[in-house]
């Protein structure tokens with residue numbers, strides 16, 4: 001181990017790795033390339049799916065990050081030192097890098113792009129890697145607010161990065177193929193030349209045959225055996241020349257024969273022609289050729305000549321029969337075709353590179369006529385080589401030639417540059433498919449463009465999938481209406497149009513009234529059905545060119561253009577309210593639902609989409625406050641009221657964590673003994689920065705916002721803990737009553753909350769009394785019966801509050817498993833004033849007793865009321881006459897005194 005040399009080695013290794021990464025990046029020729037539609041599409045889709053305002057595709061070069069495509073950002077490149085993507089590249093991690101809040105990360109909190117435009121708070125980057133696994137770029141989405149990505153969004157981002165890699169491979173294929181095709185063109189030139197040489201050999205052969213005749217006839221005494229013919233053939237011919245006699249032996253030859261074979265004159269003399277060849281098999285072939293030439297007049301063939309030293313040289317050999325002095329001879333010639341062989345091999349090799357390319361390859365001439373397609377092209381298009389050779393490659397578009405992207409390719413061909421396009425092409429069987437096409441000119445060694453090469457990638461499936469993603473990102477799955485994304489987009493477009501043409505845009509915000517109850521009573525499934533019905537009705541009322549959207553939950557919104565004035569809008573709103581309020585069937589049940597609508601107008605109320613939507617929402621709140629099932633235009637007064645409500649809501653949301661709630665207890669007395677038998681808990685809210693807020697003011701808001709559920713839970717815990725504390729102090733045990741609010745009653749998990757409160761406090765459950773209003777119980781009596789039975793299993797006591805106020809529940813009351821009834825305070829109040837109401841109070845007492853329930857009267861203010869209740873056998877009372885609600889300490893003192901209240 002040499003620890004001291006490690007850092008230097010590591011530095012060197014990373015420097016080498018960086019060098020090869022930069023080399024790999026160069027191979028794609030992507031830096032500073034023209035914008036390309038496909039990269040732009042991917043970028044836009046990444047932003048849409050990840051619901052991010054900005055996305056970009058960046059490539060990290062030596063000193064800079066350069067952006068190939070951007071959505072929602074307008075910078076071409078940044079310094080590498082400012083780049084967050086640089087870290088993604090450096091980590092060489094294949095996973096997506098997510099920085100949920102850059103300001104909380106010391107590596108990024110002071111980066112220029114974090115503290116300045118575009119103020120990156122959230123960053124997610126999927127690396128783009130080469131086939132050798134070098135990270136060269138990143139597909140990123142960024143946001144101005146801290147956040148994260150869902151698992152699905154991460155998966156889509158990764159998949160889009162893979163698409164970019166496939167596009168890059170097309171570019172790299174092109175770069176590699178350009179070289180291959182240029183070499184192939186050069187080799188083809190050599191081959192043509194070699195074939196020309198063979199033609200020349202044959203011509204020379206004819207000449208030599210004639211010359212041999214001439215020689216033999218003019219030099220009457222010449223013997224031809226054993227002579228070197230070169231002296232008679234003063235020629236530049238680079239090949240060998242020979243004469244073979246009837247015995248198959250060399251009778252004459254030129255000097256080249258000895259030079260090529262390495263045999264001396266004497267060795268060549270009378271050597272059989274077949275002795276210049278290697279194997280017996282080959283010798284037999286050559287012998288056959290010689291015999292053919294003697295019999296038929298000529299023969300030619302290719303074979304390896306073997307030299308004296310054993311080297312084999314490929315030769316093209318041709319011979320013709322001649323007669324010399326009445327004797328048959330063969331006059332023959334041969335040329336070395338090693339170079340041709342090599343060229344052919346090279347040609348084959350280049351062809352194989354294109355054949356093996358996974359992407360479809362097409363080579364055309366300068367008039368776009370197809371010269372070559374590889375097997376992948378055949379598989380992709382269904383066109384075999386023979387179908388398409390010589391045809392214009394526009395055959396792939398059939399009649400669909402008006403595609404704007406085709407101009408990119410036409411322009412590239414004209415300018416003899418690279419170009420790319422996303423095209424609708426058609427297979428041989430007529431089926432449409434989507435292609436990414438990248439083309440480039442191919443230059444020969446003299447720099448002249450001879451061909452164009454195109455590489456095609458079938459992206460049909462990807463296009464379909466992207467279409468689905470886009471649909472999902474823009475439309476609501478339940479109702480198929482536009483979602484808030486698309487609505488905002490449409491609203492922005494409508495504003496631009498209205499600005500140009502001096503028109504009005506109407507923005508409406510619709511919220512269903514008391515929709516929660518539908519879910520609670522009939523289940524989520526029925527709720528969904530209601531939402532779908534409302535969506536259909538809204539759509540039916542609004543013109544097709546306008547936009548209706550599901551904004552979220554039970555909220556809808558619409559954007560209307562071309563509406564002439566408020567009167568028309570008001571008329572339409574009335575129609576809308578009526579349409580929504582019509583009864584409809586869900587399963588076997590008839591249902592009704594109403595909605596509240598808020599409206600804002602461009603340009604009167606606001607000039608941008610965010611403001612208009614916010615103000616329509618504000619107006620909708622006002623419509624709710626005006627009693628629901630109505631609409632309201634935005635006005636500044638509306639704004640003030642709603643602002644007050646929103647302020648209150650914000651404070652209420654923090655009240656629990658700020659410990660701003662207390663509980664007070666109103667004592668309950670037994671009418672016979674006069675002793676305290678219970679205490680009714682009451683919630684008090686005193687915000688830290690203001691005076692106490694009236695329960696009437698905040699409880700309704702807590703109900704509407706759903707905050708009542710955690711607040712109610714806290715109250716149950718507090719009441720149990722306080723009551724147990726009294727018992728721990730040795731006081732006589734009493735019941736503690738807790739009112740259950742509507743949302744609490746309907747929320748899942750009330751039983752769990754109660755179990756938890758009882759266990760945590762250690763109080764015996766029988767000292768807990770839950771008070772539920774009769775109205776609430778009767779909203780869905782069957783469901784109430786089930787829930788109350790479940791709650792009773794804990795051992796607690798149940799009281800029906802406000803009995804006698806309205807509902808006639810005689811059939812149900814016995815089935816609720818109650819322990820007590822409380823006579824409605826309004827009835828008690830009327831005792832002494834309205835005899836009829838007093839009689840109703842008396843009936844409630846009899847009814848309770850007939851059901852074996854304890855009956856309590858609340859809100860007792862006067863001695864007269866007390867006397868009446870006592871005379872009619874009411875069991876328990878509370879009210880200002882006998883004692884107000886008290887803080888825990890004072891209740892404790894009161895219990896310590898355990899005084900009887902005079903009940904005379």
Ligand SMILES: Nc1nc2c(ncn2[C@@H]2O[C@H](COP(=O)(O)OP(=O)(O)OP(=O)(O)O)[C@@H](O)[C@H]2O)c(=O)[nH]1
Nearest residue numbers: 511512513514515516517519524527528553554704
């Ligand atoms: N069935 C169903 N319910 C949903 C869906 N999305 C949200 N909700 C429910 O819609 C209800 C929205 O209730 P709110 O608008 O807050 O209250 P509300 O009962 O309509 O009362 P107001 O708006 O004050 O009239 C909540 O109970 C949500 O759980 C959904 O996709 N399907």
